[in-house]
Amino acid sequence: MKMVSKLSLLAAMLVAFPLAAQEVEMADSMRADGKINVLVAIILVVLAGLIGYIVLLDRKARRLEKKLEEKN
Amino acid sequence: MKRNWWKILSVVLLVYTVLAGLLWDVPRLSILNETIRALYFHVPMWFTMVLLFVISGVYSALHLGRWGSAAKTDLFAVSFAHTGVAFGLLGIFSGMIWANYTWGSPWHGDPKQIGSAVSLLIYLAYFVLRASVDNDEQRARLSAAYNIFAFVAMVPLIFIIPRMTSSMHPGNGGNPGFNMYDLDSTMRxxxxxxxxxxxxxxxxxxxxxxxxxxxxxxxxxxxxxx
Incomplete structure:
Protein backbone atom coordinates (compact mmCIF):
# COMPACT_ATOMS: atom_id res chain seq x y z
CA MET A 1 0.00 0.00 0.00
CA LYS A 2 2.77 2.33 0.95
CA MET A 3 4.55 1.56 -2.30
CA VAL A 4 1.43 2.40 -4.29
CA SER A 5 0.97 5.76 -2.56
CA LYS A 6 4.60 6.61 -3.12
CA LEU A 7 4.29 5.73 -6.78
CA SER A 8 1.13 7.75 -7.17
CA LEU A 9 2.81 10.71 -5.49
CA LEU A 10 5.69 10.39 -7.93
CA ALA A 11 3.28 10.16 -10.84
CA ALA A 12 1.41 13.21 -9.60
CA MET A 13 4.67 15.16 -9.35
CA LEU A 14 5.71 14.11 -12.83
CA VAL A 15 2.39 15.22 -14.25
CA ALA A 16 2.19 18.42 -12.25
CA PHE A 17 5.72 19.59 -12.91
CA PRO A 18 5.39 20.41 -16.63
CA LEU A 19 2.01 22.03 -15.94
CA ALA A 20 3.54 24.33 -13.34
CA ALA A 21 6.43 25.05 -15.66
CA GLN A 22 4.12 26.09 -18.50
CA GLU A 23 2.88 29.02 -16.43
CA VAL A 24 6.28 30.72 -16.50
CA GLU A 25 6.15 33.46 -19.08
CA MET A 26 8.48 32.87 -22.03
CA ALA A 27 8.72 34.45 -25.47
CA ASP A 28 6.45 31.80 -26.96
CA SER A 29 4.50 34.08 -29.29
CA MET A 30 7.72 35.61 -30.58
CA ARG A 31 8.86 32.11 -31.51
CA ALA A 32 5.50 31.22 -33.02
CA ASP A 33 5.60 34.36 -35.17
CA GLY A 34 9.05 33.43 -36.38
CA LYS A 35 10.38 36.82 -35.31
CA ILE A 36 13.10 35.03 -33.34
CA ASN A 37 14.68 34.26 -36.72
CA VAL A 38 15.20 37.98 -37.29
CA LEU A 39 17.21 38.11 -34.08
CA VAL A 40 19.18 35.00 -34.99
CA ALA A 41 19.97 36.40 -38.45
CA ILE A 42 21.15 39.76 -37.07
CA ILE A 43 23.40 38.18 -34.44
CA LEU A 44 24.84 35.77 -37.02
CA VAL A 45 25.61 38.65 -39.38
CA VAL A 46 27.43 40.52 -36.60
CA LEU A 47 29.32 37.37 -35.60
CA ALA A 48 30.22 36.61 -39.23
CA GLY A 49 31.48 40.15 -39.70
CA LEU A 50 33.67 40.06 -36.60
CA ILE A 51 35.07 36.60 -37.38
CA GLY A 52 35.69 37.61 -41.01
CA TYR A 53 37.64 40.58 -39.70
CA ILE A 54 39.74 38.32 -37.47
CA VAL A 55 40.39 36.01 -40.46
CA LEU A 56 41.60 38.99 -42.50
CA LEU A 57 43.95 40.00 -39.66
CA ASP A 58 45.19 36.41 -39.51
CA ARG A 59 45.98 36.42 -43.24
CA LYS A 60 47.67 39.79 -42.99
CA ALA A 61 49.90 38.47 -40.20
CA ARG A 62 50.71 35.40 -42.33
CA ARG A 63 51.67 37.64 -45.28
CA LEU A 64 53.97 39.73 -43.13
CA GLU A 65 55.58 36.62 -41.64
CA LYS A 66 56.27 35.26 -45.13
CA LYS A 67 57.75 38.60 -46.18
CA LEU A 68 60.12 38.53 -43.22
CA GLU A 69 61.11 34.94 -43.97
CA GLU A 70 62.00 35.91 -47.54
CA LYS A 71 64.19 38.71 -46.23
CA ASN A 72 66.24 36.27 -44.20
CA MET B 1 44.83 24.78 -43.29
CA LYS B 2 45.71 21.69 -41.24
CA ARG B 3 47.24 23.79 -38.49
CA ASN B 4 44.18 26.03 -38.39
CA TRP B 5 41.56 23.35 -37.69
CA TRP B 6 40.93 24.72 -34.20
CA LYS B 7 40.08 28.15 -35.63
CA ILE B 8 37.47 26.57 -37.89
CA LEU B 9 36.19 24.57 -34.90
CA SER B 10 35.87 27.82 -32.96
CA VAL B 11 33.77 29.44 -35.71
CA VAL B 12 31.57 26.34 -36.06
CA LEU B 13 30.98 26.16 -32.30
CA LEU B 14 30.18 29.88 -32.04
CA VAL B 15 27.66 29.74 -34.90
CA TYR B 16 26.15 26.65 -33.25
CA THR B 17 26.01 28.54 -29.95
CA VAL B 18 24.02 31.39 -31.47
CA LEU B 19 21.65 29.07 -33.34
CA ALA B 20 21.02 26.54 -30.59
CA GLY B 21 21.34 29.09 -27.83
CA LEU B 22 18.50 31.19 -29.19
CA LEU B 23 16.30 28.52 -30.77
CA TRP B 24 16.47 25.43 -28.57
CA ASP B 25 14.24 24.83 -25.58
CA VAL B 26 15.44 25.94 -22.18
CA PRO B 27 13.98 25.22 -18.72
CA ARG B 28 11.05 27.48 -17.88
CA LEU B 29 12.02 29.26 -14.67
CA SER B 30 10.37 32.29 -13.11
CA ILE B 31 12.41 35.51 -12.76
CA LEU B 32 14.99 34.21 -15.25
CA ASN B 33 12.49 33.54 -18.05
CA GLU B 34 14.22 33.80 -21.42
CA THR B 35 17.27 35.52 -19.92
CA ILE B 36 18.45 32.06 -18.89
CA ARG B 37 19.97 31.95 -22.38
CA ALA B 38 22.56 34.49 -21.23
CA LEU B 39 24.25 31.47 -19.65
CA TYR B 40 25.61 30.62 -23.13
CA PHE B 41 27.21 34.03 -23.55
CA HIS B 42 27.94 35.55 -20.12
CA VAL B 43 29.46 32.54 -18.34
CA PRO B 44 31.84 31.51 -21.19
CA MET B 45 33.41 34.98 -20.95
CA TRP B 46 34.57 34.11 -17.42
CA PHE B 47 35.65 30.59 -18.32
CA THR B 48 37.70 32.02 -21.19
CA MET B 49 39.18 34.73 -18.97
CA VAL B 50 40.27 32.15 -16.39
CA LEU B 51 41.81 29.92 -19.09
CA LEU B 52 43.75 32.86 -20.58
CA PHE B 53 44.96 33.93 -17.13
CA VAL B 54 46.06 30.34 -16.40
CA ILE B 55 48.07 30.21 -19.65
CA SER B 56 49.51 33.65 -18.88
CA GLY B 57 50.52 32.52 -15.37
CA VAL B 58 52.14 29.36 -16.73
CA TYR B 59 54.27 31.40 -19.12
CA SER B 60 55.22 33.74 -16.27
CA ALA B 61 56.29 30.73 -14.20
CA LEU B 62 58.27 29.41 -17.17
CA HIS B 63 59.88 32.82 -17.49
CA LEU B 64 60.93 32.87 -13.83
CA GLY B 65 62.21 29.30 -14.18
CA ARG B 66 64.29 30.42 -17.20
CA TRP B 67 62.55 27.87 -19.38
CA GLY B 68 62.85 28.60 -23.10
CA SER B 69 63.45 32.02 -24.61
CA ALA B 70 62.95 34.75 -22.00
CA ALA B 71 61.59 37.21 -24.59
CA LYS B 72 59.10 34.63 -25.86
CA THR B 73 57.70 33.59 -22.47
CA ASP B 74 57.35 37.25 -21.50
CA LEU B 75 55.51 38.08 -24.74
CA PHE B 76 53.16 35.11 -24.29
CA ALA B 77 52.44 35.99 -20.66
CA VAL B 78 51.55 39.62 -21.38
CA SER B 79 49.47 38.77 -24.49
CA PHE B 80 47.35 36.15 -22.74
CA ALA B 81 46.80 38.45 -19.75
CA HIS B 82 45.76 41.23 -22.14
CA THR B 83 43.05 39.21 -23.89
CA GLY B 84 42.03 37.77 -20.53
CA VAL B 85 41.25 41.26 -19.25
CA ALA B 86 39.22 41.97 -22.39
CA PHE B 87 37.09 38.86 -21.81
CA GLY B 88 36.75 39.75 -18.13
CA LEU B 89 35.39 43.19 -19.01
CA LEU B 90 32.89 41.59 -21.39
CA GLY B 91 31.90 39.28 -18.54
CA ILE B 92 31.38 42.20 -16.14
CA PHE B 93 29.32 44.27 -18.56
CA SER B 94 27.20 41.38 -19.81
CA GLY B 95 26.64 40.37 -16.19
CA MET B 96 25.49 43.90 -15.31
CA ILE B 97 22.85 43.78 -18.04
CA TRP B 98 21.68 40.37 -16.83
CA ALA B 99 21.66 41.49 -13.19
CA ASN B 100 19.58 44.54 -14.06
CA TYR B 101 16.74 42.29 -15.21
CA THR B 102 16.98 39.44 -12.72
CA TRP B 103 18.31 41.07 -9.54
CA GLY B 104 16.79 44.51 -10.06
CA SER B 105 19.90 46.63 -10.53
CA PRO B 106 23.13 46.37 -12.52
CA TRP B 107 25.50 46.55 -9.53
CA HIS B 108 24.39 44.67 -6.48
CA GLY B 109 27.56 44.53 -4.46
CA ASP B 110 27.32 40.80 -4.95
CA PRO B 111 30.53 39.17 -3.61
CA LYS B 112 31.24 37.61 -6.99
CA GLN B 113 30.74 40.94 -8.79
CA ILE B 114 33.09 42.71 -6.39
CA GLY B 115 35.60 39.85 -6.47
CA SER B 116 35.76 39.82 -10.26
CA ALA B 117 36.02 43.61 -10.44
CA VAL B 118 38.87 43.62 -7.90
CA SER B 119 40.76 40.85 -9.70
CA LEU B 120 40.41 42.74 -12.99
CA LEU B 121 41.88 45.82 -11.27
CA ILE B 122 44.75 43.64 -10.00
CA TYR B 123 45.40 42.55 -13.58
CA LEU B 124 45.20 46.13 -14.83
CA ALA B 125 47.93 46.98 -12.32
CA TYR B 126 50.04 44.34 -14.07
CA PHE B 127 50.02 46.52 -17.19
CA VAL B 128 50.72 49.65 -15.16
CA LEU B 129 53.72 47.86 -13.65
CA ARG B 130 54.98 46.84 -17.09
CA ALA B 131 54.62 50.35 -18.44
CA SER B 132 56.59 51.82 -15.54
CA VAL B 133 59.78 49.78 -15.99
CA ASP B 134 62.12 50.75 -18.84
CA ASN B 135 64.62 47.91 -18.73
CA ASP B 136 63.30 44.96 -20.76
CA GLU B 137 64.71 42.17 -18.60
CA GLN B 138 63.68 43.82 -15.36
CA ARG B 139 60.18 44.48 -16.66
CA ALA B 140 59.83 40.87 -17.76
CA ARG B 141 60.98 39.42 -14.45
CA LEU B 142 59.09 41.83 -12.17
CA SER B 143 55.86 41.48 -14.11
CA ALA B 144 56.19 37.68 -14.24
CA ALA B 145 56.41 37.56 -10.44
CA TYR B 146 53.50 39.99 -10.14
CA ASN B 147 51.43 37.98 -12.61
CA ILE B 148 51.67 34.89 -10.42
CA PHE B 149 50.52 36.93 -7.41
CA ALA B 150 47.63 38.32 -9.48
CA PHE B 151 46.52 34.81 -10.38
CA VAL B 152 46.82 33.59 -6.79
CA ALA B 153 44.72 36.58 -5.66
CA MET B 154 42.07 35.92 -8.31
CA VAL B 155 41.33 32.35 -7.17
CA PRO B 156 39.92 33.24 -3.71
CA LEU B 157 38.31 36.45 -5.01
CA ILE B 158 36.26 34.67 -7.67
CA PHE B 159 36.05 31.05 -6.57
CA ILE B 160 36.28 30.88 -2.77
CA ILE B 161 34.96 34.04 -1.08
CA PRO B 162 31.67 34.13 -3.07
CA ARG B 163 31.00 30.53 -2.02
CA MET B 164 31.53 31.34 1.67
CA THR B 165 29.27 34.40 1.77
CA SER B 166 25.78 34.99 0.44
CA SER B 167 26.34 35.52 -3.25
CA MET B 168 23.37 35.58 -5.58
CA HIS B 169 25.34 33.80 -8.26
CA PRO B 170 24.21 30.20 -8.67
CA GLY B 171 26.55 27.73 -7.01
CA ASN B 172 27.55 30.25 -4.35
CA GLY B 173 26.56 30.90 -0.75
CA GLY B 174 24.02 28.11 -0.47
CA ASN B 175 22.59 28.73 -3.94
CA PRO B 176 22.36 25.59 -6.03
CA GLY B 177 24.93 25.25 -8.78
CA PHE B 178 24.31 24.61 -12.41
CA ASN B 179 21.58 22.17 -11.44
CA MET B 180 19.33 25.17 -10.99
CA TYR B 181 19.69 25.97 -14.67
CA ASP B 182 19.75 22.64 -16.38
CA LEU B 183 17.21 20.71 -14.34
CA ASP B 184 16.87 18.25 -17.18
CA SER B 185 20.34 19.04 -18.57
CA THR B 186 18.79 20.54 -21.71
CA MET B 187 21.36 23.31 -21.50
CA ARG B 188 24.52 21.25 -21.27
Missing amino acids: PVFYPAVIGWMLLGVWITSLRIRLRQIENKLEEYEDGF
Whole structure:
Protein backbone atom coordinates (compact mmCIF):
# COMPACT_ATOMS: atom_id res chain seq x y z
CA MET A 1 0.00 0.00 0.00
CA LYS A 2 2.77 2.33 0.95
CA MET A 3 4.55 1.56 -2.30
CA VAL A 4 1.43 2.40 -4.29
CA SER A 5 0.97 5.76 -2.56
CA LYS A 6 4.60 6.61 -3.12
CA LEU A 7 4.29 5.73 -6.78
CA SER A 8 1.13 7.75 -7.17
CA LEU A 9 2.81 10.71 -5.49
CA LEU A 10 5.69 10.39 -7.93
CA ALA A 11 3.28 10.16 -10.84
CA ALA A 12 1.41 13.21 -9.60
CA MET A 13 4.67 15.16 -9.35
CA LEU A 14 5.71 14.11 -12.83
CA VAL A 15 2.39 15.22 -14.25
CA ALA A 16 2.19 18.42 -12.25
CA PHE A 17 5.72 19.59 -12.91
CA PRO A 18 5.39 20.41 -16.63
CA LEU A 19 2.01 22.03 -15.94
CA ALA A 20 3.54 24.33 -13.34
CA ALA A 21 6.43 25.05 -15.66
CA GLN A 22 4.12 26.09 -18.50
CA GLU A 23 2.88 29.02 -16.43
CA VAL A 24 6.28 30.72 -16.50
CA GLU A 25 6.15 33.46 -19.08
CA MET A 26 8.48 32.87 -22.03
CA ALA A 27 8.72 34.45 -25.47
CA ASP A 28 6.45 31.80 -26.96
CA SER A 29 4.50 34.08 -29.29
CA MET A 30 7.72 35.61 -30.58
CA ARG A 31 8.86 32.11 -31.51
CA ALA A 32 5.50 31.22 -33.02
CA ASP A 33 5.60 34.36 -35.17
CA GLY A 34 9.05 33.43 -36.38
CA LYS A 35 10.38 36.82 -35.31
CA ILE A 36 13.10 35.03 -33.34
CA ASN A 37 14.68 34.26 -36.72
CA VAL A 38 15.20 37.98 -37.29
CA LEU A 39 17.21 38.11 -34.08
CA VAL A 40 19.18 35.00 -34.99
CA ALA A 41 19.97 36.40 -38.45
CA ILE A 42 21.15 39.76 -37.07
CA ILE A 43 23.40 38.18 -34.44
CA LEU A 44 24.84 35.77 -37.02
CA VAL A 45 25.61 38.65 -39.38
CA VAL A 46 27.43 40.52 -36.60
CA LEU A 47 29.32 37.37 -35.60
CA ALA A 48 30.22 36.61 -39.23
CA GLY A 49 31.48 40.15 -39.70
CA LEU A 50 33.67 40.06 -36.60
CA ILE A 51 35.07 36.60 -37.38
CA GLY A 52 35.69 37.61 -41.01
CA TYR A 53 37.64 40.58 -39.70
CA ILE A 54 39.74 38.32 -37.47
CA VAL A 55 40.39 36.01 -40.46
CA LEU A 56 41.60 38.99 -42.50
CA LEU A 57 43.95 40.00 -39.66
CA ASP A 58 45.19 36.41 -39.51
CA ARG A 59 45.98 36.42 -43.24
CA LYS A 60 47.67 39.79 -42.99
CA ALA A 61 49.90 38.47 -40.20
CA ARG A 62 50.71 35.40 -42.33
CA ARG A 63 51.67 37.64 -45.28
CA LEU A 64 53.97 39.73 -43.13
CA GLU A 65 55.58 36.62 -41.64
CA LYS A 66 56.27 35.26 -45.13
CA LYS A 67 57.75 38.60 -46.18
CA LEU A 68 60.12 38.53 -43.22
CA GLU A 69 61.11 34.94 -43.97
CA GLU A 70 62.00 35.91 -47.54
CA LYS A 71 64.19 38.71 -46.23
CA ASN A 72 66.24 36.27 -44.20
CA MET B 1 44.83 24.78 -43.29
CA LYS B 2 45.71 21.69 -41.24
CA ARG B 3 47.24 23.79 -38.49
CA ASN B 4 44.18 26.03 -38.39
CA TRP B 5 41.56 23.35 -37.69
CA TRP B 6 40.93 24.72 -34.20
CA LYS B 7 40.08 28.15 -35.63
CA ILE B 8 37.47 26.57 -37.89
CA LEU B 9 36.19 24.57 -34.90
CA SER B 10 35.87 27.82 -32.96
CA VAL B 11 33.77 29.44 -35.71
CA VAL B 12 31.57 26.34 -36.06
CA LEU B 13 30.98 26.16 -32.30
CA LEU B 14 30.18 29.88 -32.04
CA VAL B 15 27.66 29.74 -34.90
CA TYR B 16 26.15 26.65 -33.25
CA THR B 17 26.01 28.54 -29.95
CA VAL B 18 24.02 31.39 -31.47
CA LEU B 19 21.65 29.07 -33.34
CA ALA B 20 21.02 26.54 -30.59
CA GLY B 21 21.34 29.09 -27.83
CA LEU B 22 18.50 31.19 -29.19
CA LEU B 23 16.30 28.52 -30.77
CA TRP B 24 16.47 25.43 -28.57
CA ASP B 25 14.24 24.83 -25.58
CA VAL B 26 15.44 25.94 -22.18
CA PRO B 27 13.98 25.22 -18.72
CA ARG B 28 11.05 27.48 -17.88
CA LEU B 29 12.02 29.26 -14.67
CA SER B 30 10.37 32.29 -13.11
CA ILE B 31 12.41 35.51 -12.76
CA LEU B 32 14.99 34.21 -15.25
CA ASN B 33 12.49 33.54 -18.05
CA GLU B 34 14.22 33.80 -21.42
CA THR B 35 17.27 35.52 -19.92
CA ILE B 36 18.45 32.06 -18.89
CA ARG B 37 19.97 31.95 -22.38
CA ALA B 38 22.56 34.49 -21.23
CA LEU B 39 24.25 31.47 -19.65
CA TYR B 40 25.61 30.62 -23.13
CA PHE B 41 27.21 34.03 -23.55
CA HIS B 42 27.94 35.55 -20.12
CA VAL B 43 29.46 32.54 -18.34
CA PRO B 44 31.84 31.51 -21.19
CA MET B 45 33.41 34.98 -20.95
CA TRP B 46 34.57 34.11 -17.42
CA PHE B 47 35.65 30.59 -18.32
CA THR B 48 37.70 32.02 -21.19
CA MET B 49 39.18 34.73 -18.97
CA VAL B 50 40.27 32.15 -16.39
CA LEU B 51 41.81 29.92 -19.09
CA LEU B 52 43.75 32.86 -20.58
CA PHE B 53 44.96 33.93 -17.13
CA VAL B 54 46.06 30.34 -16.40
CA ILE B 55 48.07 30.21 -19.65
CA SER B 56 49.51 33.65 -18.88
CA GLY B 57 50.52 32.52 -15.37
CA VAL B 58 52.14 29.36 -16.73
CA TYR B 59 54.27 31.40 -19.12
CA SER B 60 55.22 33.74 -16.27
CA ALA B 61 56.29 30.73 -14.20
CA LEU B 62 58.27 29.41 -17.17
CA HIS B 63 59.88 32.82 -17.49
CA LEU B 64 60.93 32.87 -13.83
CA GLY B 65 62.21 29.30 -14.18
CA ARG B 66 64.29 30.42 -17.20
CA TRP B 67 62.55 27.87 -19.38
CA GLY B 68 62.85 28.60 -23.10
CA SER B 69 63.45 32.02 -24.61
CA ALA B 70 62.95 34.75 -22.00
CA ALA B 71 61.59 37.21 -24.59
CA LYS B 72 59.10 34.63 -25.86
CA THR B 73 57.70 33.59 -22.47
CA ASP B 74 57.35 37.25 -21.50
CA LEU B 75 55.51 38.08 -24.74
CA PHE B 76 53.16 35.11 -24.29
CA ALA B 77 52.44 35.99 -20.66
CA VAL B 78 51.55 39.62 -21.38
CA SER B 79 49.47 38.77 -24.49
CA PHE B 80 47.35 36.15 -22.74
CA ALA B 81 46.80 38.45 -19.75
CA HIS B 82 45.76 41.23 -22.14
CA THR B 83 43.05 39.21 -23.89
CA GLY B 84 42.03 37.77 -20.53
CA VAL B 85 41.25 41.26 -19.25
CA ALA B 86 39.22 41.97 -22.39
CA PHE B 87 37.09 38.86 -21.81
CA GLY B 88 36.75 39.75 -18.13
CA LEU B 89 35.39 43.19 -19.01
CA LEU B 90 32.89 41.59 -21.39
CA GLY B 91 31.90 39.28 -18.54
CA ILE B 92 31.38 42.20 -16.14
CA PHE B 93 29.32 44.27 -18.56
CA SER B 94 27.20 41.38 -19.81
CA GLY B 95 26.64 40.37 -16.19
CA MET B 96 25.49 43.90 -15.31
CA ILE B 97 22.85 43.78 -18.04
CA TRP B 98 21.68 40.37 -16.83
CA ALA B 99 21.66 41.49 -13.19
CA ASN B 100 19.58 44.54 -14.06
CA TYR B 101 16.74 42.29 -15.21
CA THR B 102 16.98 39.44 -12.72
CA TRP B 103 18.31 41.07 -9.54
CA GLY B 104 16.79 44.51 -10.06
CA SER B 105 19.90 46.63 -10.53
CA PRO B 106 23.13 46.37 -12.52
CA TRP B 107 25.50 46.55 -9.53
CA HIS B 108 24.39 44.67 -6.48
CA GLY B 109 27.56 44.53 -4.46
CA ASP B 110 27.32 40.80 -4.95
CA PRO B 111 30.53 39.17 -3.61
CA LYS B 112 31.24 37.61 -6.99
CA GLN B 113 30.74 40.94 -8.79
CA ILE B 114 33.09 42.71 -6.39
CA GLY B 115 35.60 39.85 -6.47
CA SER B 116 35.76 39.82 -10.26
CA ALA B 117 36.02 43.61 -10.44
CA VAL B 118 38.87 43.62 -7.90
CA SER B 119 40.76 40.85 -9.70
CA LEU B 120 40.41 42.74 -12.99
CA LEU B 121 41.88 45.82 -11.27
CA ILE B 122 44.75 43.64 -10.00
CA TYR B 123 45.40 42.55 -13.58
CA LEU B 124 45.20 46.13 -14.83
CA ALA B 125 47.93 46.98 -12.32
CA TYR B 126 50.04 44.34 -14.07
CA PHE B 127 50.02 46.52 -17.19
CA VAL B 128 50.72 49.65 -15.16
CA LEU B 129 53.72 47.86 -13.65
CA ARG B 130 54.98 46.84 -17.09
CA ALA B 131 54.62 50.35 -18.44
CA SER B 132 56.59 51.82 -15.54
CA VAL B 133 59.78 49.78 -15.99
CA ASP B 134 62.12 50.75 -18.84
CA ASN B 135 64.62 47.91 -18.73
CA ASP B 136 63.30 44.96 -20.76
CA GLU B 137 64.71 42.17 -18.60
CA GLN B 138 63.68 43.82 -15.36
CA ARG B 139 60.18 44.48 -16.66
CA ALA B 140 59.83 40.87 -17.76
CA ARG B 141 60.98 39.42 -14.45
CA LEU B 142 59.09 41.83 -12.17
CA SER B 143 55.86 41.48 -14.11
CA ALA B 144 56.19 37.68 -14.24
CA ALA B 145 56.41 37.56 -10.44
CA TYR B 146 53.50 39.99 -10.14
CA ASN B 147 51.43 37.98 -12.61
CA ILE B 148 51.67 34.89 -10.42
CA PHE B 149 50.52 36.93 -7.41
CA ALA B 150 47.63 38.32 -9.48
CA PHE B 151 46.52 34.81 -10.38
CA VAL B 152 46.82 33.59 -6.79
CA ALA B 153 44.72 36.58 -5.66
CA MET B 154 42.07 35.92 -8.31
CA VAL B 155 41.33 32.35 -7.17
CA PRO B 156 39.92 33.24 -3.71
CA LEU B 157 38.31 36.45 -5.01
CA ILE B 158 36.26 34.67 -7.67
CA PHE B 159 36.05 31.05 -6.57
CA ILE B 160 36.28 30.88 -2.77
CA ILE B 161 34.96 34.04 -1.08
CA PRO B 162 31.67 34.13 -3.07
CA ARG B 163 31.00 30.53 -2.02
CA MET B 164 31.53 31.34 1.67
CA THR B 165 29.27 34.40 1.77
CA SER B 166 25.78 34.99 0.44
CA SER B 167 26.34 35.52 -3.25
CA MET B 168 23.37 35.58 -5.58
CA HIS B 169 25.34 33.80 -8.26
CA PRO B 170 24.21 30.20 -8.67
CA GLY B 171 26.55 27.73 -7.01
CA ASN B 172 27.55 30.25 -4.35
CA GLY B 173 26.56 30.90 -0.75
CA GLY B 174 24.02 28.11 -0.47
CA ASN B 175 22.59 28.73 -3.94
CA PRO B 176 22.36 25.59 -6.03
CA GLY B 177 24.93 25.25 -8.78
CA PHE B 178 24.31 24.61 -12.41
CA ASN B 179 21.58 22.17 -11.44
CA MET B 180 19.33 25.17 -10.99
CA TYR B 181 19.69 25.97 -14.67
CA ASP B 182 19.75 22.64 -16.38
CA LEU B 183 17.21 20.71 -14.34
CA ASP B 184 16.87 18.25 -17.18
CA SER B 185 20.34 19.04 -18.57
CA THR B 186 18.79 20.54 -21.71
CA MET B 187 21.36 23.31 -21.50
CA ARG B 188 24.52 21.25 -21.27
CA PRO B 189 24.68 20.33 -25.01
CA VAL B 190 24.81 24.04 -25.82
CA PHE B 191 26.72 25.35 -22.82
CA TYR B 192 29.83 23.16 -23.07
CA PRO B 193 30.37 23.69 -26.83
CA ALA B 194 29.81 27.41 -26.23
CA VAL B 195 32.56 27.46 -23.60
CA ILE B 196 34.99 25.65 -25.93
CA GLY B 197 34.09 27.95 -28.86
CA TRP B 198 34.66 31.15 -26.87
CA MET B 199 37.89 29.77 -25.36
CA LEU B 200 39.29 28.95 -28.81
CA LEU B 201 38.33 32.44 -30.01
CA GLY B 202 40.20 33.95 -27.04
CA VAL B 203 43.31 31.91 -27.85
CA TRP B 204 42.98 32.84 -31.54
CA ILE B 205 42.85 36.59 -30.84
CA THR B 206 45.80 36.23 -28.46
CA SER B 207 47.81 34.36 -31.11
CA LEU B 208 47.24 37.27 -33.51
CA ARG B 209 48.54 39.74 -30.90
CA ILE B 210 51.60 37.57 -30.34
CA ARG B 211 52.34 37.18 -34.05
CA LEU B 212 52.01 40.89 -34.77
CA ARG B 213 54.34 41.69 -31.86
CA GLN B 214 56.86 39.12 -33.13
CA ILE B 215 56.75 40.70 -36.60
CA GLU B 216 57.26 44.11 -34.99
CA ASN B 217 60.24 42.81 -32.99
CA LYS B 218 61.84 41.31 -36.10
CA LEU B 219 61.40 44.57 -38.01
CA GLU B 220 63.10 46.41 -35.16
CA GLU B 221 66.00 43.93 -35.34
CA TYR B 222 66.40 44.72 -39.04
CA GLU B 223 66.35 48.44 -38.37
CA ASP B 224 69.01 48.05 -35.69
CA GLY B 225 71.10 45.93 -38.06
CA PHE B 226 71.41 48.58 -40.75
